[in-house]
Amino acid sequence: MTEQQAYDALARVMDPEIPTISIVDLGMVDEVRVHASHVDVALLPTFLGCPALDLIEEAVQKAMPGAVVTFRNDPPWSTDRITEAGREALRQFGVAPPEDVVRCPRCGTEEVLSENLFGPTRCRSIYYCPACRAPFEAFKAI
């Protein structure tokens, strides 16, 4: 297996909470090392104590049998690591990507109201778009 093939396999591993975005586009992959016998994958948890880590580890091993997955907190993950493709994938899922100005993922307006800084998961806040007359979630910029 080449490093490129390893990344291609990781790009098929989706976030368990937002299934339109891969762990590569989330910026979780810190290091990939291809050995003759197996592949070492070092991942950065998006949130401290994220409860989805076991699921992600399992999914990586399914996509790449024999992969050895480790998690590290250094360097700290930040939402700046989410790729452009990842931001589009979040919008497709109905979640506004993390930006200085929160925009409605449906119509794009900045004229939105903050309903709750917290949301259904630790990484999301709740907003309301008066134009769409509908609430939406936004990824916290952290």
Added chain:
Amino acid sequence: MTEEQLLAAADDELMLGHRDSEWTGLAPHVEADVALSSLAQDEMAHAAALYTLLSPADPDALACGREPTAYRHAPLLEVGGRDFAFSVTRQYLYDIFEEQRIRQFLGSGWPELRAIAERMSREEKYHRMHDRALMAALGDRLQPALNRAWPLALGLFEGTGLAEAEWRAVVVPELTAWGLIVPEAEPVLGRTQHGPDFEELWNDLTGLFRSDPSRHW
């Protein structure tokens, strides 16, 4: 930065996370319920990261396997009961203290602690925005809660090496602007000896773990 101080920080986060989690399903309105549940998860996760740093092989045993006298949290964080105003006020007073403590961690010579502190700091920014909005909205209705929380909050500093004056410089003008009168009081100390509220909390928090310490949850 000593291990004792780090343990005190982890215990503070764990007890506050546990108390916040007791509001899940019971907060006065749904948005507060969602917020307190998220705050609880954040504080618990910070505690877990710090326990893992202190005891990489068995963080659960450190978190849940000690006798009550071995916990090092401040008395403010063990207070129970269904007083929403107290919970809001406690969260604010503690989160401003925590901001100062995270800066202490960021200045430590321990790279792994700095990395964790960096992550905590980004999450805590949302806590403070939330706390301040709620404190401003509730204003002087929080006076009885502040009277009760204030001497306990002063006790947070015991043994931490952090300056109370730095915290006062932030909270006193804000509380005053929200229509609250800052009480004059002596700090309630007690990181090494705990009250009856902790007995109940400790039973609740550690009972399952102590029933079978060898099990992986």
